[in-house]
Amino acid sequence: MNWQSFILSVLFVMTACEKIIDYPVSPGELNVVVNSILNTDSTISVNISKSVGILDTSSAPYIHNASVNLYENNEPAGSMKYQGNGFYALDGFVPEAGIEYAVAVNAPGKDNIRASCMIPEPVPIISADTILRLIDNDVYYKSYTYDVILTVRDPPGLSNFYEIILFQKTLYTYPDTVYSIYSRRFCTDDPVFEYYRINNDVYPLALNLDTEMLNASAVYFSDKLLDGKKFTVKFSLEQWNINGMYYIYLRSLTKDYYLYLASLAYYNQASGNPFSERVQLHSNISNGLGIFGGYSSAADSFYVGMQ
Amino acid sequence: MIKLIKPYNLKIIVFVIFTLSGNISxxxxxxxxxxxxxxxxxxxxxxxxxxxxxxxxxxxxxxxxxxxxxxxxxxxxxxxxxxxxxxxxxxxxxxxxxxxxxxxxxxxxxxxxEVTISSDYLLKNIHSSQTGLIELPVKSLITLPYIMGESDLLKAIQLMPGIQSGGEASSGIYVRGGSPDQNLFLLDGVPVYNVNHLFGFVSVFNTSAIRNVSVLKGGFPARYGGRLSSVIDIRMKEGNNKEFHGEGSIGVVASKISLEGPIIKDKTSFIVSARRSYLDVLAQPVVKAIDDFATVRYYLYDANAKINHQVNKNNRIFLSLYLGDDVGFYRYNDKYIYDEIKYTRQDKTGIQWGNITTALRWNSIISNRLFANTTLTCSRYRFKLYDTDKKTTEPARPSINSRYSWTYLSGVTDYSVKSEFDYAPSPGHYIRFGGSYTYHDFNPGTNEYHYQGADYADMVDKQFGTASITASEISFYIEDDFDLAERLKVNAGAHASSFFVRSEKYYSLQPRISARYLFAKNLSVKGSVANMVQYIHLLTNSSVSLPTDLWLPATDQVKPENSWQYSASVAFPVKNTLVVTTEVFYKTLNNIIEYQDGQTYLNSNADWETIVETGKGWSYGLEWLIEKREGKTTGWLGYTLAWSNRQFTAINKGEVFPFKYDRRHDISLAIIHKLSEKLDIGLVWVFGSGTALTLPAQKFISALPLFNPQESTYYWEHSVNQEIEYIKSRNSFRMPSYHRLDLSFNFHKPLKWGERTLSLGLYNAYSRNNPFYIYIGQNYDWYGMGSGEPVVKKVSLFPVIPFISYNFRF
The missing domain is CATH 2.60.40.1120 (Carboxypeptidase-like, regulatory domain)
Incomplete structure (x- = not known):
C-alpha cells in the first residue's frame, strides 16, 4: 500500500455518500479534431473527428465529408481523400524531413482549421552495444542479462526531442505456420528520460526507483541537458527468452508532438485523482483540437545469443 | 450611548506601585x-x-x-x-x-x-487606526461546536468574514483570495510552516495552551512582514504563577491534558499541554482480524510547554516549545516455511510530518517609555515518505535475501534572532521599531534509495532530487501610531527587508499606512495601504492541504511574491451591545507560483524551478461583521462578497481564470448562549456559494498511434478508451453551494476538585450532503449495476455526526 492509497483509504472510510446529481455541463461549441503524425516512412494520413459533450452517451464521431487540403512549403500538394474511419490520405505522398507541411480543413459547421509542422532531420545512432551482466549469483544458479548502450550525438544549436523504441523479434512455428513475435519490454533507470510508454499509455517518468519495475515499450526525452553533446543511454533487456534479434529506433519528434505526448502523460497521471488539477492536452491545431506532428527515424539492430 | 465607565467594585484588587523615574525630560x-x-x-x-x-x-x-x-x-x-x-x-x-x-x-x-461593550474593545475596533484586525475570544470559542468535538482554533477563524476554509472540515484558511502559504502563523512569535494534523482536519494548535489570538487580514503595520495575506498571531498561556491548575478532555479524535502552576510563586511559572489521537489503537484489533500479518497505524500528537521567569521588576524571560507530528504507516510482516527454508518478509510504508518550534524570549522595561523584546527562535518543518522491504531466508538462499529502502524528505528549518522596541516618546505618539535576522535552510525534496540484492551484495545507493538551499533574510521596521489631528489617527511606517539566496540578492522597502478618522464619538472611518513581500513559496498541486506541499525559497529564477492591498472600513456600535464593521478591499498578488500542468513534487527528474509557472492574482470584495462580545448571548454574523482571479502565461492558455477558492458569497453565524451557570449552547451555521471547479465540457479522440514493429511504423487504432476529456478553461464551473448547521450543548458541573463539562453536539445537524468534490463518472452503483452512461457524481464526506467530549479542570 503506498501513501496515496493510504490517504484515499482514510477518505474512503469517511466518505458518507456518492450520488449522481443533476448538474448542467454545457458542452459549448463542439470542436473539430485533427490528428496526424507524419513520418518519413509512410504515406501521410489525417484523421478528422468531432468532439461531443462530456455527458453524451455516444462516442466522438468521425467526419467523413470534410475538405482536407495539404500544403508543402506553402504550396498546394493536393486534396486528401476520405479512406474511412475518419482518415484522409493523399495517395503515395510520403513526407520528408526539413519540409514544412500544412493542412487546411473545412468541416461542416467549422471552417478554416489549420495546422503545420516540419519533421526534423533524423539523428543518427553512433552505436548500439551490448554488455553481459551478472544479476543473480545464487548458490543454486546464476543468471545474466544484457545491457544495451546506445550512443548518439545530439545536433548542436537545435531543440531536439527524442523517442527510443527497443524490441525483439523472434520467430515461432505452430504447427506449420511461422509467426513473428515482437517483445517490446526493457528496463531502464537512466535519469535523462522524461516520459515512457507502457502498453498504449504514456506516463511521466517520475521517481524511477526500482529498475526491475519499470518496463517500457518506448521512452521520451528532450536534449535540454544534452544539447550538442555525445551521450549514451542504457537499457537492460528483459531476461525471459532473451535470445533473438533486437531492433532499436531513435526517433526525432517535432516539438508539438513531444509536448502533446508530455501533456498526455500528465493527463494520464492525473486521471482518476479528484484532487489533482486537470490537464489540458497540448494542441497545435488552429481553430480546432488535436495534434499535427511527426518524426523521422534512425535504426540499428543487434543479435543476442546467450549460452 | 456607550457605557464605558462601569461601577467601581470595592473588592477589586489594585496594586499601584508608584515609581519615580527621576528623569523626566x-x-x-x-x-x-x-x-x-x-x-x-x-x-x-x-x-x-x-x-x-x-x-x-x-x-x-x-x-x-x-x-x-x-x-x-x-x-x-x-x-x-x-x-x-x-x-x-x-x-x-x-x-x-x-x-x-x-x-x-x-x-x-x-x-x-456585563451587557455593554467594554472600552478596550471600542479602543481596538473603532478608535484604533488598525484595519482588518480580528481578535478572537479564545475562552468562548471552546464552547462552539466542532467536528468530532475537537475544538479547533483555525476552524473558528474560518467563521470570520474574508476568511474561508479549503474544504469540508479542513483547517486550511484562505484570506481575501490568498493561498495558505501567504498566512504567517506565529506561535509565540515563531513562524509555524505546516498548521495541519490529519491532512487538514485538525489544526496543530491545542486550544488548551492558547491565551490570545489575533488575525490581521489587511492594513498590516510595519512590524509584520514575510507573508502577503494575513498574520495569525497566537500567544500561548504563560502558566499560572500563583496556583497549580490543570485541565483536560477526552474526545472522539484525541485526548489532551494541560497542567500549569508556579515553580516559584509570583516569579516563575510553567505550562505543559499534550494531545494524542487514539483511533489507531481502537482500529488495530479490526486490522488484525482482517489480516494477522498487517499493522496499520495513524496517529497525531503534539505538545506545548512554556516557562516564564520574572528576573526582576523590569525583566522577564520565557522559554517556549511546540512539537507535533502526524505518523502513519502500513507494516506487513510475513513468515512461512517451505521446503525446510524459513522465509521472512518485512515491508513497511509510511508517512510522517510535523513541526518543532522553540523560542527564548527576553522582555525588558528599559524605561517608562521604552519596552524591549528580544527573541531567539527555531522553527523546523519536516515531511517524510518512506518504503522499506527486507527479505530473508534461513538457512540462507542468497538469491532471495535482499533489502531495499526509499526515503523522500522535504522541509524547512529557520533560525532567527529578533529585537523589537515599543517607545512612547510623547503624547499622541507610539513608536515601534526593530529588526531581525533569519537563516533559512530549505530542503525542497531529496530521495534516498538503497538496494542490496542477491545476498545483500550488489548494492545500489542513490541520492537524488533538489539539493538543499540556504538563504538569509534581514528585516528592519519602524512605525509610529500618532494623532495627526484631533479626530485623525495615523499609523505610518515602513518594513525594509533583504533576502540572500545563492548569488541573488533581493531588497525591498514596503510602505505601510493606515488612518482612522473619528466622525463621531464612536463612529470611525478607516483606510489603509500595505505593500507586502514574501520570499517563501509553497508549491502545491492539490486542492486539499497535504503535507506533500513544498516550501521553497525565492531564487534567481523564481522571484519573491509581492502584493499591494488597499482597504477601507467603517465601524460603529449599535444599541450599546453590538459592533458593526464594514470593510472593502482590493488586493494584487504578483510572482505567485503554480506547478505547470500535470507536474508534481514526485517528478524528481526535473528541478522544481523548471516545472513551475509564475503569475499574478487579484481579489476584491466587501466584508460585513456584526459582533456581540459580552452578555448572556455572544457571537457574530459575518458576510463576505468577494472575487478572486489568477493569470499565468503558460496555464489555461494565458487566460484569466477564477482562483480555486473564489467564492462569491460567504455567510457565517456563530452564537454562544449561556442559559445558566450549568448549561450553555453553541450554534454555528455557515453558507458558501460554490467554489470554482474544473470539469471537462467535451470529449474527443486523441492521437495515440501504436507502433507496428513489423513495418517499423505507427498505425492508428481508435477506441472509446482513447477518448480524452477536453478542458475548455480552468475553474470555469462552480461547485454546488455549501451550508451546514452545528450545535453543541455544554453541561457544566462544579466538583469538589474543580469542574467538569460534558459536551454533546451535532456536526452538520440537518445532514446536508455538502459537496466534497464532484466528477464525471459512469452510472454504476457499488455493485457495478447501472446503465454506464456518463453522469456527474457528487461525493459528500460527512452526514450528521454526533459527538461527545468530557472536559475537566481543577
Missing part, C-alpha cells in the same frame, strides 16, 4: 508617563490588548503582547480606566506629577453581569 514637563503591566489577578497571566483610557478619553492605549503599556497624559489629577473583555473595569485616580508605574491586576467578571 524637560520637553515633557507638563506631562507624565504612566506605564506598567496589566495582568489577570487570579493567575498572573499578562493581558494582551487591555484598554487604558483617561477619564475624558482624550488619551488611551492598549497593552502590548506582554501586557506592557505606556501612556503619556497631562500631569496632575488623572483618572485612568483599565478594562479588558471579560474582566471588571478598574479605575485608578492619581495625582501624577512624575512618571509613574502601575501594576494592574484585573479580576474576571461573571459573564451574566
Amino acid at each position: 524637560p520637553m515633557f514637563a507638563q506631562t507624565a508617563v504612566v506605564s506598567g503591566i496589566v495582568e489577570d489577578a487570579g493567575s498572573g497571566e499578562k493581558l494582551i490588548g487591555a484598554g487604558i483610557y483617561n477619564d475624558d478619553k482624550t488619551h488611551g492605549t492598549v497593552s502590548n503582547n506582554y501586557g506592557f503599556f505606556s501612556l503619556t497624559v497631562p500631569a496632575g489629577l488623572t483618572t485612568l480606566h483599565f478594562s479588558y473583555l471579560g474582566y471588571k473595569e478598574t479605575v485608578v485616580t492619581a495625582n501624577l506629577q512624575k512618571d509613574t508605574s502601575f501594576h494592574i491586576k484585573l479580576v474576571p467578571s461573571l459573564l451574566l453581569e
Whole structure:
C-alpha cells in the first residue's frame, strides 16, 4: 500500500455518500479534431473527428465529408481523400524531413482549421552495444542479462526531442505456420528520460526507483541537458527468452508532438485523482483540437545469443 | 450611548506601585508617563490588548503582547480606566506629577453581569487606526461546536468574514483570495510552516495552551512582514504563577491534558499541554482480524510547554516549545516455511510530518517609555515518505535475501534572532521599531534509495532530487501610531527587508499606512495601504492541504511574491451591545507560483524551478461583521462578497481564470448562549456559494498511434478508451453551494476538585450532503449495476455526526 492509497483509504472510510446529481455541463461549441503524425516512412494520413459533450452517451464521431487540403512549403500538394474511419490520405505522398507541411480543413459547421509542422532531420545512432551482466549469483544458479548502450550525438544549436523504441523479434512455428513475435519490454533507470510508454499509455517518468519495475515499450526525452553533446543511454533487456534479434529506433519528434505526448502523460497521471488539477492536452491545431506532428527515424539492430 | 465607565467594585484588587523615574525630560514637563503591566489577578497571566483610557478619553492605549503599556497624559489629577473583555473595569485616580508605574491586576467578571461593550474593545475596533484586525475570544470559542468535538482554533477563524476554509472540515484558511502559504502563523512569535494534523482536519494548535489570538487580514503595520495575506498571531498561556491548575478532555479524535502552576510563586511559572489521537489503537484489533500479518497505524500528537521567569521588576524571560507530528504507516510482516527454508518478509510504508518550534524570549522595561523584546527562535518543518522491504531466508538462499529502502524528505528549518522596541516618546505618539535576522535552510525534496540484492551484495545507493538551499533574510521596521489631528489617527511606517539566496540578492522597502478618522464619538472611518513581500513559496498541486506541499525559497529564477492591498472600513456600535464593521478591499498578488500542468513534487527528474509557472492574482470584495462580545448571548454574523482571479502565461492558455477558492458569497453565524451557570449552547451555521471547479465540457479522440514493429511504423487504432476529456478553461464551473448547521450543548458541573463539562453536539445537524468534490463518472452503483452512461457524481464526506467530549479542570 503506498501513501496515496493510504490517504484515499482514510477518505474512503469517511466518505458518507456518492450520488449522481443533476448538474448542467454545457458542452459549448463542439470542436473539430485533427490528428496526424507524419513520418518519413509512410504515406501521410489525417484523421478528422468531432468532439461531443462530456455527458453524451455516444462516442466522438468521425467526419467523413470534410475538405482536407495539404500544403508543402506553402504550396498546394493536393486534396486528401476520405479512406474511412475518419482518415484522409493523399495517395503515395510520403513526407520528408526539413519540409514544412500544412493542412487546411473545412468541416461542416467549422471552417478554416489549420495546422503545420516540419519533421526534423533524423539523428543518427553512433552505436548500439551490448554488455553481459551478472544479476543473480545464487548458490543454486546464476543468471545474466544484457545491457544495451546506445550512443548518439545530439545536433548542436537545435531543440531536439527524442523517442527510443527497443524490441525483439523472434520467430515461432505452430504447427506449420511461422509467426513473428515482437517483445517490446526493457528496463531502464537512466535519469535523462522524461516520459515512457507502457502498453498504449504514456506516463511521466517520475521517481524511477526500482529498475526491475519499470518496463517500457518506448521512452521520451528532450536534449535540454544534452544539447550538442555525445551521450549514451542504457537499457537492460528483459531476461525471459532473451535470445533473438533486437531492433532499436531513435526517433526525432517535432516539438508539438513531444509536448502533446508530455501533456498526455500528465493527463494520464492525473486521471482518476479528484484532487489533482486537470490537464489540458497540448494542441497545435488552429481553430480546432488535436495534434499535427511527426518524426523521422534512425535504426540499428543487434543479435543476442546467450549460452 | 456607550457605557464605558462601569461601577467601581470595592473588592477589586489594585496594586499601584508608584515609581519615580527621576528623569523626566524637560520637553515633557507638563506631562507624565504612566506605564506598567496589566495582568489577570487570579493567575498572573499578562493581558494582551487591555484598554487604558483617561477619564475624558482624550488619551488611551492598549497593552502590548506582554501586557506592557505606556501612556503619556497631562500631569496632575488623572483618572485612568483599565478594562479588558471579560474582566471588571478598574479605575485608578492619581495625582501624577512624575512618571509613574502601575501594576494592574484585573479580576474576571461573571459573564451574566456585563451587557455593554467594554472600552478596550471600542479602543481596538473603532478608535484604533488598525484595519482588518480580528481578535478572537479564545475562552468562548471552546464552547462552539466542532467536528468530532475537537475544538479547533483555525476552524473558528474560518467563521470570520474574508476568511474561508479549503474544504469540508479542513483547517486550511484562505484570506481575501490568498493561498495558505501567504498566512504567517506565529506561535509565540515563531513562524509555524505546516498548521495541519490529519491532512487538514485538525489544526496543530491545542486550544488548551492558547491565551490570545489575533488575525490581521489587511492594513498590516510595519512590524509584520514575510507573508502577503494575513498574520495569525497566537500567544500561548504563560502558566499560572500563583496556583497549580490543570485541565483536560477526552474526545472522539484525541485526548489532551494541560497542567500549569508556579515553580516559584509570583516569579516563575510553567505550562505543559499534550494531545494524542487514539483511533489507531481502537482500529488495530479490526486490522488484525482482517489480516494477522498487517499493522496499520495513524496517529497525531503534539505538545506545548512554556516557562516564564520574572528576573526582576523590569525583566522577564520565557522559554517556549511546540512539537507535533502526524505518523502513519502500513507494516506487513510475513513468515512461512517451505521446503525446510524459513522465509521472512518485512515491508513497511509510511508517512510522517510535523513541526518543532522553540523560542527564548527576553522582555525588558528599559524605561517608562521604552519596552524591549528580544527573541531567539527555531522553527523546523519536516515531511517524510518512506518504503522499506527486507527479505530473508534461513538457512540462507542468497538469491532471495535482499533489502531495499526509499526515503523522500522535504522541509524547512529557520533560525532567527529578533529585537523589537515599543517607545512612547510623547503624547499622541507610539513608536515601534526593530529588526531581525533569519537563516533559512530549505530542503525542497531529496530521495534516498538503497538496494542490496542477491545476498545483500550488489548494492545500489542513490541520492537524488533538489539539493538543499540556504538563504538569509534581514528585516528592519519602524512605525509610529500618532494623532495627526484631533479626530485623525495615523499609523505610518515602513518594513525594509533583504533576502540572500545563492548569488541573488533581493531588497525591498514596503510602505505601510493606515488612518482612522473619528466622525463621531464612536463612529470611525478607516483606510489603509500595505505593500507586502514574501520570499517563501509553497508549491502545491492539490486542492486539499497535504503535507506533500513544498516550501521553497525565492531564487534567481523564481522571484519573491509581492502584493499591494488597499482597504477601507467603517465601524460603529449599535444599541450599546453590538459592533458593526464594514470593510472593502482590493488586493494584487504578483510572482505567485503554480506547478505547470500535470507536474508534481514526485517528478524528481526535473528541478522544481523548471516545472513551475509564475503569475499574478487579484481579489476584491466587501466584508460585513456584526459582533456581540459580552452578555448572556455572544457571537457574530459575518458576510463576505468577494472575487478572486489568477493569470499565468503558460496555464489555461494565458487566460484569466477564477482562483480555486473564489467564492462569491460567504455567510457565517456563530452564537454562544449561556442559559445558566450549568448549561450553555453553541450554534454555528455557515453558507458558501460554490467554489470554482474544473470539469471537462467535451470529449474527443486523441492521437495515440501504436507502433507496428513489423513495418517499423505507427498505425492508428481508435477506441472509446482513447477518448480524452477536453478542458475548455480552468475553474470555469462552480461547485454546488455549501451550508451546514452545528450545535453543541455544554453541561457544566462544579466538583469538589474543580469542574467538569460534558459536551454533546451535532456536526452538520440537518445532514446536508455538502459537496466534497464532484466528477464525471459512469452510472454504476457499488455493485457495478447501472446503465454506464456518463453522469456527474457528487461525493459528500460527512452526514450528521454526533459527538461527545468530557472536559475537566481543577
